Amino acid sequence: MLRRPRRNRRNAAIRGMAEEVQLSPRHLIQPIFLVEGEGQREEIPSLPGSFRLSADEALKEVENCLELGLFNFIMFPKIPESHKDKRGNYSFADENFYLQAARQLKERFSEICLISDVALDPYSVDGHDGVVYDGKILNDETLHVLQKMGVAQAQAGFDLLGPSDMMDGRVEALRIALDENGYTDTGIMSYTAKYASAFYGPFRDALDSAPVEDDDIPKDKKTYQMNPANRREAILEGELDTVEGADFLMVKPALHYLDVILSMKQHFELPIAAYHVSGECAMLMAACQNGWLDYETAMPETLLSLHRAGADAIITYFAKDFARRYAEGKV
Numbered sequence: 001m002l003r004r005p006r007r008n009r010r011n012a013a014i015r016g017m018a019e020e021v022q023l024s025p026r027h028l029i030q031p032i033f034l035v036e037g038e039g040q041r042e043e044i045p046s047l048p049g050s051f052r053l054s055a056d057e058a059l060k061e062v063e064n065c066l067e068l069g070l071f072n073f074i075m076f077p078k079i080p081e082s083h084k085d086k087r088g089n090y091s092f093a094d095e096n097f098y099l100q101a102a103r104q105l106k107e108r109f110s111e112i113c114l115i116s117d118v119a120l121d122p123y124s125v126d127g128h129d130g131v132v133y134d135g136k137i138l139n140d141e142t143l144h145v146l147q148k149m150g151v152a153q154a155q156a157g158f159d160l161l162g163p164s165d166m167m168d169g170r171v172e173a174l175r176i177a178l179d180e181n182g183y184t185d186t187g188i189m190s191y192t193a194k195y196a197s198a199f200y201g202p203f204r205d206a207l208d209s210a211p212v213e214d215d216d217i218p219k220d221k222k223t224y225q226m227n228p229a230n231r232r233e234a235i236l237e238g239e240l241d242t243v244e245g246a247d248f249l250m251v252k253p254a255l256h257y258l259d260v261i262l263s264m265k266q267h268f269e270l271p272i273a274a275y276h277v278s279g280e281c282a283m284l285m286a287a288c289q290n291g292w293l294d295y296e297t298a299m300p301e302t303l304l305s306l307h308r309a310g311a312d313a314i315i316t317y318f319a320k321d322f323a324r325r326y327a328e329g330k331v
Ligand code: PBG
Pocket: 117, 118, 119, 121, 129, 164, 165, 199, 200, 201, 202, 203, 204, 276, 277, 278, 279
Protein backbone atom coordinates (compact mmCIF):
# COMPACT_ATOMS: atom_id res chain seq x y z
CA MET A 1 0.00 0.00 0.00
CA LEU A 2 1.47 3.32 -1.01
CA ARG A 3 -1.11 5.31 0.87
CA ARG A 4 -1.70 4.64 4.54
CA PRO A 5 -3.61 7.58 6.07
CA ARG A 6 -3.20 5.98 9.50
CA ARG A 7 0.49 7.00 9.48
CA ASN A 8 -0.63 10.58 10.20
CA ARG A 9 -2.68 9.40 13.16
CA ARG A 10 0.13 7.42 14.78
CA ASN A 11 0.73 9.61 17.80
CA ALA A 12 -0.54 12.81 19.32
CA ALA A 13 2.39 14.88 18.02
CA ILE A 14 1.75 13.87 14.41
CA ARG A 15 -1.99 14.26 14.82
CA GLY A 16 -1.33 17.74 16.14
CA MET A 17 0.57 18.80 13.01
CA ALA A 18 -2.07 17.32 10.73
CA GLU A 19 -4.96 18.93 12.59
CA GLU A 20 -7.03 21.06 10.22
CA VAL A 21 -9.01 23.28 12.57
CA GLN A 22 -8.63 24.35 16.17
CA LEU A 23 -11.38 25.77 18.29
CA SER A 24 -10.68 28.28 21.01
CA PRO A 25 -12.85 30.45 23.28
CA ARG A 26 -12.21 33.44 21.05
CA HIS A 27 -14.64 31.90 18.54
CA LEU A 28 -17.40 31.49 21.10
CA ILE A 29 -20.25 33.78 22.07
CA GLN A 30 -21.89 33.42 25.48
CA PRO A 31 -25.66 34.07 25.63
CA ILE A 32 -27.04 36.08 28.55
CA PHE A 33 -30.75 36.05 29.44
CA LEU A 34 -31.56 39.28 31.20
CA VAL A 35 -34.44 39.95 33.58
CA GLU A 36 -35.57 43.14 35.29
CA GLY A 37 -34.68 43.75 38.91
CA GLU A 38 -31.79 42.93 41.21
CA GLY A 39 -30.21 39.84 42.68
CA GLN A 40 -32.01 37.53 40.26
CA ARG A 41 -30.37 34.30 39.20
CA GLU A 42 -32.81 31.55 38.21
CA GLU A 43 -31.78 28.44 36.34
CA ILE A 44 -33.76 27.63 33.18
CA PRO A 45 -35.23 24.13 33.66
CA SER A 46 -35.00 23.09 30.01
CA LEU A 47 -31.49 24.50 29.66
CA PRO A 48 -29.46 23.32 32.66
CA GLY A 49 -26.49 25.55 33.39
CA SER A 50 -28.14 28.65 31.86
CA PHE A 51 -29.69 31.33 34.04
CA ARG A 52 -31.96 34.30 33.84
CA LEU A 53 -29.92 37.12 35.37
CA SER A 54 -30.62 40.63 36.53
CA ALA A 55 -28.11 43.29 35.47
CA ASP A 56 -26.02 43.10 38.67
CA GLU A 57 -25.70 39.32 38.25
CA ALA A 58 -24.94 39.73 34.54
CA LEU A 59 -21.99 41.94 35.48
CA LYS A 60 -20.61 39.16 37.69
CA GLU A 61 -21.25 36.62 34.96
CA VAL A 62 -19.30 38.64 32.40
CA GLU A 63 -16.44 39.07 34.85
CA ASN A 64 -16.26 35.29 35.32
CA CYS A 65 -16.36 34.71 31.58
CA LEU A 66 -13.54 37.18 30.96
CA GLU A 67 -11.36 35.21 33.36
CA LEU A 68 -12.01 32.16 31.19
CA GLY A 69 -11.07 34.01 27.99
CA LEU A 70 -14.62 34.56 26.73
CA PHE A 71 -15.01 38.05 25.30
CA ASN A 72 -18.17 37.83 23.21
CA PHE A 73 -21.69 38.03 24.60
CA ILE A 74 -25.16 38.06 23.10
CA MET A 75 -27.90 39.34 25.35
CA PHE A 76 -31.64 38.63 25.27
CA PRO A 77 -34.27 40.27 27.49
CA LYS A 78 -37.21 38.64 29.24
CA ILE A 79 -39.75 41.42 29.21
CA PRO A 80 -42.51 41.52 31.86
CA GLU A 81 -46.01 41.25 30.36
CA SER A 82 -46.82 44.77 31.61
CA HIS A 83 -44.20 46.28 29.24
CA LYS A 84 -45.50 44.48 26.15
CA ASP A 85 -47.76 45.93 23.47
CA LYS A 86 -48.56 45.30 19.78
CA ARG A 87 -45.71 47.43 18.44
CA GLY A 88 -42.82 46.86 20.81
CA ASN A 89 -42.61 50.45 22.05
CA TYR A 90 -40.73 49.44 25.18
CA SER A 91 -37.86 48.19 23.02
CA PHE A 92 -36.59 51.73 22.52
CA ALA A 93 -37.93 53.38 25.70
CA ASP A 94 -35.45 55.28 27.89
CA GLU A 95 -36.34 53.23 30.96
CA ASN A 96 -35.74 49.91 29.15
CA PHE A 97 -33.76 47.70 31.58
CA TYR A 98 -32.09 45.78 28.74
CA LEU A 99 -30.60 48.97 27.29
CA GLN A 100 -29.56 50.12 30.76
CA ALA A 101 -27.82 46.80 31.43
CA ALA A 102 -25.95 47.03 28.12
CA ARG A 103 -24.74 50.49 29.06
CA GLN A 104 -23.48 49.23 32.43
CA LEU A 105 -21.74 46.23 30.88
CA LYS A 106 -19.95 48.29 28.26
CA GLU A 107 -18.97 50.97 30.77
CA ARG A 108 -17.47 48.41 33.11
CA PHE A 109 -15.94 46.08 30.47
CA SER A 110 -15.05 48.11 27.41
CA GLU A 111 -13.04 45.22 25.96
CA ILE A 112 -16.03 42.94 25.40
CA CYS A 113 -18.08 42.53 22.25
CA LEU A 114 -21.74 42.85 23.17
CA ILE A 115 -24.33 41.69 20.66
CA SER A 116 -28.01 42.64 20.81
CA ASP A 117 -31.24 41.01 19.70
CA VAL A 118 -33.27 43.03 17.23
CA ALA A 119 -36.80 41.60 16.92
CA LEU A 120 -40.23 42.33 18.30
CA ASP A 121 -41.03 39.00 19.93
CA PRO A 122 -39.80 39.71 23.48
CA TYR A 123 -41.76 42.98 23.49
CA SER A 124 -44.86 41.90 21.61
CA VAL A 125 -48.13 40.80 23.20
CA ASP A 126 -48.53 38.57 20.14
CA GLY A 127 -45.17 36.83 20.55
CA HIS A 128 -44.16 37.46 16.95
CA ASP A 129 -40.98 39.02 15.58
CA GLY A 130 -42.97 41.60 13.63
CA VAL A 131 -46.08 43.74 13.91
CA VAL A 132 -49.19 41.58 13.57
CA TYR A 133 -52.27 42.98 11.86
CA ASP A 134 -55.28 41.08 10.58
CA GLY A 135 -53.56 37.74 11.09
CA LYS A 136 -50.47 38.79 9.11
CA ILE A 137 -46.95 39.80 10.05
CA LEU A 138 -46.39 43.19 8.42
CA ASN A 139 -42.92 43.56 6.93
CA ASP A 140 -42.41 47.25 6.21
CA GLU A 141 -44.22 48.50 9.31
CA THR A 142 -41.93 46.28 11.35
CA LEU A 143 -38.82 47.82 9.78
CA HIS A 144 -39.66 51.20 11.33
CA VAL A 145 -39.79 49.64 14.80
CA LEU A 146 -36.56 47.73 14.18
CA GLN A 147 -34.83 50.96 13.20
CA LYS A 148 -35.83 52.66 16.43
CA MET A 149 -34.86 49.60 18.44
CA GLY A 150 -31.52 49.33 16.64
CA VAL A 151 -30.58 52.97 17.14
CA ALA A 152 -31.51 52.75 20.85
CA GLN A 153 -29.28 49.67 21.16
CA ALA A 154 -26.37 51.38 19.41
CA GLN A 155 -26.80 54.34 21.72
CA ALA A 156 -26.71 51.97 24.71
CA GLY A 157 -23.30 50.76 23.50
CA PHE A 158 -23.93 47.40 21.83
CA ASP A 159 -21.06 46.61 19.46
CA LEU A 160 -23.09 44.50 17.04
CA LEU A 161 -26.82 44.47 16.39
CA GLY A 162 -28.34 41.03 15.90
CA PRO A 163 -31.47 41.25 13.76
CA SER A 164 -33.20 37.90 14.38
CA ASP A 165 -36.60 38.80 12.93
CA MET A 166 -36.24 37.72 9.27
CA MET A 167 -38.15 40.68 7.82
CA ASP A 168 -37.08 41.55 4.27
CA GLY A 169 -34.85 44.61 4.02
CA ARG A 170 -34.04 44.86 7.74
CA VAL A 171 -30.27 44.92 7.37
CA GLU A 172 -30.38 47.86 4.97
CA ALA A 173 -32.98 49.61 7.13
CA LEU A 174 -30.76 49.20 10.20
CA ARG A 175 -27.58 50.23 8.39
CA ILE A 176 -29.22 53.42 7.12
CA ALA A 177 -30.68 54.27 10.53
CA LEU A 178 -27.34 53.63 12.26
CA ASP A 179 -25.38 55.75 9.80
CA GLU A 180 -27.89 58.59 9.88
CA ASN A 181 -27.55 58.71 13.64
CA GLY A 182 -23.76 58.65 13.61
CA TYR A 183 -23.31 55.01 14.63
CA THR A 184 -21.10 54.11 11.69
CA ASP A 185 -18.95 51.81 13.86
CA THR A 186 -21.83 49.72 15.17
CA GLY A 187 -21.87 46.46 13.21
CA ILE A 188 -24.60 44.05 12.18
CA MET A 189 -24.51 40.31 12.82
CA SER A 190 -27.48 39.31 10.72
CA TYR A 191 -29.50 36.17 11.34
CA THR A 192 -29.22 35.56 7.60
CA ALA A 193 -30.59 32.02 7.37
CA LYS A 194 -32.87 31.57 10.33
CA TYR A 195 -35.12 28.57 9.96
CA ALA A 196 -38.62 27.95 11.31
CA SER A 197 -37.19 25.29 13.60
CA ALA A 198 -38.52 23.02 16.32
CA PHE A 199 -35.29 23.51 18.26
CA TYR A 200 -36.04 26.92 19.83
CA GLY A 201 -38.30 25.47 22.55
CA PRO A 202 -36.11 25.97 25.65
CA PHE A 203 -35.27 29.53 24.56
CA ARG A 204 -38.95 30.41 24.28
CA ASP A 205 -39.46 28.89 27.75
CA ALA A 206 -36.59 31.01 29.05
CA LEU A 207 -38.02 34.23 27.69
CA ASP A 208 -41.69 33.36 27.56
CA SER A 209 -41.62 34.58 23.95
CA ALA A 210 -43.59 31.96 22.01
CA PRO A 211 -46.39 33.10 19.68
CA VAL A 212 -49.56 33.42 21.78
CA GLU A 213 -52.47 31.06 21.24
CA ASP A 214 -55.20 33.05 19.56
CA ASP A 215 -57.25 32.47 16.44
CA ASP A 216 -56.17 35.81 14.94
CA ILE A 217 -52.45 35.24 15.51
CA PRO A 218 -50.37 32.94 13.29
CA LYS A 219 -49.32 30.03 15.52
CA ASP A 220 -45.90 29.58 13.93
CA LYS A 221 -43.23 31.74 12.29
CA LYS A 222 -43.25 30.06 8.89
CA THR A 223 -44.20 33.17 6.91
CA TYR A 224 -40.90 34.82 7.83
CA GLN A 225 -38.45 32.20 9.13
CA MET A 226 -37.06 29.86 6.47
CA ASN A 227 -38.29 26.45 5.41
CA PRO A 228 -35.93 23.78 6.84
CA ALA A 229 -35.97 22.09 3.41
CA ASN A 230 -34.14 24.97 1.70
CA ARG A 231 -30.43 25.49 1.29
CA ARG A 232 -30.21 27.59 -1.88
CA GLU A 233 -32.56 30.12 -0.36
CA ALA A 234 -29.92 30.69 2.33
CA ILE A 235 -27.57 31.89 -0.40
CA LEU A 236 -30.20 34.33 -1.65
CA GLU A 237 -30.57 35.68 1.89
CA GLY A 238 -26.78 35.88 2.18
CA GLU A 239 -26.49 37.87 -1.04
CA LEU A 240 -29.10 40.34 0.17
CA ASP A 241 -27.54 40.73 3.62
CA THR A 242 -24.13 41.26 2.02
CA VAL A 243 -25.29 44.07 -0.26
CA GLU A 244 -27.44 45.53 2.52
CA GLY A 245 -24.36 45.95 4.71
CA ALA A 246 -24.18 43.04 7.15
CA ASP A 247 -20.81 42.42 8.88
CA PHE A 248 -21.47 38.79 9.88
CA LEU A 249 -23.83 36.25 8.28
CA MET A 250 -25.47 33.81 10.66
CA VAL A 251 -26.99 30.37 10.22
CA LYS A 252 -29.49 29.22 12.84
CA PRO A 253 -29.94 26.51 14.09
CA ALA A 254 -26.43 25.16 13.61
CA LEU A 255 -26.04 21.45 14.19
CA HIS A 256 -28.93 20.42 11.98
CA TYR A 257 -27.80 22.87 9.29
CA LEU A 258 -24.10 22.08 8.87
CA ASP A 259 -24.57 21.88 5.09
CA VAL A 260 -25.95 25.41 5.09
CA ILE A 261 -22.98 26.65 7.15
CA LEU A 262 -20.58 25.07 4.65
CA SER A 263 -22.40 26.53 1.64
CA MET A 264 -22.38 29.98 3.18
CA LYS A 265 -18.69 29.72 4.02
CA GLN A 266 -17.91 28.78 0.42
CA HIS A 267 -20.07 31.49 -1.11
CA PHE A 268 -19.27 34.53 0.99
CA GLU A 269 -16.21 36.43 2.14
CA LEU A 270 -17.90 37.75 5.27
CA PRO A 271 -17.33 35.85 8.51
CA ILE A 272 -19.97 33.21 9.22
CA ALA A 273 -21.63 32.81 12.59
CA ALA A 274 -23.63 29.79 13.72
CA TYR A 275 -26.23 29.73 16.47
CA HIS A 276 -26.09 26.41 18.29
CA VAL A 277 -29.62 26.83 19.59
CA SER A 278 -31.23 25.96 22.88
CA GLY A 279 -32.89 22.74 21.70
CA GLU A 280 -29.66 21.48 20.20
CA CYS A 281 -27.83 22.06 23.48
CA ALA A 282 -30.70 20.62 25.53
CA MET A 283 -30.66 17.39 23.49
CA LEU A 284 -27.04 16.74 24.28
CA MET A 285 -27.42 17.65 27.93
CA ALA A 286 -30.39 15.34 28.36
CA ALA A 287 -28.43 12.44 26.86
CA CYS A 288 -25.46 13.21 29.10
CA GLN A 289 -27.63 13.49 32.21
CA ASN A 290 -29.02 10.06 31.37
CA GLY A 291 -25.53 8.67 31.12
CA TRP A 292 -26.00 7.89 27.42
CA LEU A 293 -23.31 10.27 26.21
CA ASP A 294 -20.14 11.61 27.82
CA TYR A 295 -20.34 15.40 28.16
CA GLU A 296 -16.55 15.81 28.45
CA THR A 297 -16.00 14.49 24.94
CA ALA A 298 -19.35 14.99 23.19
CA MET A 299 -19.62 18.70 24.02
CA PRO A 300 -16.25 19.77 22.51
CA GLU A 301 -16.76 17.48 19.50
CA THR A 302 -20.10 19.17 18.87
CA LEU A 303 -18.60 22.65 18.92
CA LEU A 304 -15.63 21.57 16.83
CA SER A 305 -17.98 20.20 14.16
CA LEU A 306 -19.57 23.65 13.81
CA HIS A 307 -16.18 25.29 13.39
CA ARG A 308 -15.04 22.64 10.91
CA ALA A 309 -18.21 23.13 8.84
CA GLY A 310 -17.25 26.80 8.46
CA ALA A 311 -18.58 28.72 11.42
CA ASP A 312 -16.09 31.40 12.47
CA ALA A 313 -18.16 32.49 15.45
CA ILE A 314 -20.38 30.17 17.46
CA ILE A 315 -23.19 31.17 19.81
CA THR A 316 -23.56 28.33 22.28
CA TYR A 317 -24.85 27.69 25.79
CA PHE A 318 -21.73 25.52 26.23
CA ALA A 319 -19.33 28.46 25.84
CA LYS A 320 -18.34 28.62 29.51
CA ASP A 321 -17.94 24.88 29.89
CA PHE A 322 -15.75 24.78 26.81
CA ALA A 323 -13.68 27.76 27.93
CA ARG A 324 -13.15 26.25 31.37
CA ARG A 325 -11.82 23.02 29.89
CA TYR A 326 -9.73 24.97 27.40
CA ALA A 327 -8.13 26.96 30.22
CA GLU A 328 -7.33 23.66 31.97
CA GLY A 329 -5.75 22.32 28.78
CA LYS A 330 -8.35 19.55 28.50
CA VAL A 331 -9.68 20.38 25.03
C1 PBG B 1 -36.28 35.44 18.45
C2 PBG B 1 -35.15 34.54 18.79
C3 PBG B 1 -35.29 33.15 19.00
C4 PBG B 1 -34.03 32.65 19.32
C5 PBG B 1 -33.13 33.72 19.29
N1 PBG B 1 -33.84 34.89 18.94
C6 PBG B 1 -36.51 32.31 19.01
C7 PBG B 1 -37.49 32.38 17.94
O1 PBG B 1 -37.21 32.77 16.80
O2 PBG B 1 -38.63 32.02 18.23
C8 PBG B 1 -33.77 31.21 19.62
C9 PBG B 1 -32.47 30.85 20.22
C10 PBG B 1 -32.39 29.51 20.83
O3 PBG B 1 -33.27 28.64 20.68
O4 PBG B 1 -31.37 29.26 21.49
N2 PBG B 1 -36.05 36.69 18.02
